[in-house]
Amino acid sequence: DSGVTQTPKHLITATGQRVTLRCSPRSGDLSVYWYQQSLDQGLQFLIQYYNGEERAKGNILERFSAQQFPDLHSELNLSSLELGDSALYFCASSLVGVPNTGELFFGEGSRLTVL
Amino acid sequence: SQQGEEDPQALSIQEGENATMNCSYKTSINNLQWYRQNSGRGLVHLILIRSNEREKHSGRLRVTLDTSKKSSSLLITASRAADTASYFCAPLYNQGGKLIFGQGTELSVKP
Numbered sequence A: 001d002s003g004v005t006q007t008p009k010h011l012i013t014a015t016g017q018r019v020t021l022r023c024s025p026r027s028g029d030l031s032v033y034w035y036q037q038s039l040d041q042g043l044q045f046l047i048q049y050y051n052g053e054e055r056a057k058g059n060i061l062e063r064f065s066a067q068q069f070p071d072l073h074s075e076l077n078l079s080s081l082e083l084g085d086s087a088l089y090f091c092a093s094s095l096v097g098v099p100n101t102g103e104l105f106f107g108e109g110s111r112l113t114v115l
Numbered sequence B: 001s002q003q004g005e006e007d008p009q010a011l012s013i014q015e016g017e018n019a020t021m022n023c024s025y026k027t028s029i030n031n032l033q034w035y036r037q038n039s040g041r042g043l044v045h046l047i048l049i050r051s052n053e054r055e056k057h058s059g060r061l062r063v064t065l066d067t068s069k070k071s072s073s074l075l076i077t078a079s080r081a082a083d084t085a086s087y088f089c090a091p092l093y094n095q096g097g098k099l100i101f102g103q104g105t106e107l108s109v110k111p
Helices: none
Strands: A005-007 A009-014 A018-025 A031-038 A042-050 A053-057 A064-068 A074-078 A087-094 A109-114 B005-007 B010-014 B020-023 B030-036 B042-051 B053-058 B060-067 B071-076 B085-093 B105-110
Touching: A005 A087, A009 A018, A018 A087, A018 A109, A031 A074, A042 A064, A042 A074, A053 B042, A074 A087, A087 B020, B005 B085, B020 B085, B020 B105, B030 B060, B042 B053, B042 B060, B042 B071, B071 B085
Parallel strands: A009 A109, B010 B105
Antiparallel strands: A005 A018, A018 A074, A031 A042, A031 A087, A042 A053, A064 A074, A087 A109, B005 B020, B020 B071, B030 B042, B030 B085, B053 B060, B060 B071, B085 B105
């Protein structure tokens, strides 16, 4: 158990809908990262937050947004969903942020299926 | 691209054999990390090697880093069926600081 909690574990929804994925980092970790893993794209870095502030951005679509709250949990919002958004979404946390990124602790992921 | 490139993409060996996976990257790094992913599960950190280190050991794992060649290798000795998983390298570049993963090496260890 990494200590990172992601909910929901599974989610099935329809195209055009909006979903929110939630992540609780390990106790004491200030950084949260979001990754998307699909068969054709591999593991894609989406975005990183450190202590409530956005620190790094990757291949995150404009339809997607994220935030980190004062209690350090994070949410990833996916809107106007398309079939291609079906993927495993991972949250990871670490104690420190850029530039001294140490090891990341990953949650078990949220599997999103868009029908 | 900022990701590491793992090689080979897939590796199939017998239990007891050694498995070697390689990773190449682009520019100067702060550190390079290796992770393991069992099918459909979250990634698990295996080992981190800093840019000023050349070799590091952890149990049956040995990681080397050659900054002149911009490459790293992960050696798993005396492999077990339970080592079957995908292995990813993630270089942390001095510029940018994002931890980007490659496509991984899919290791299959047959009993």
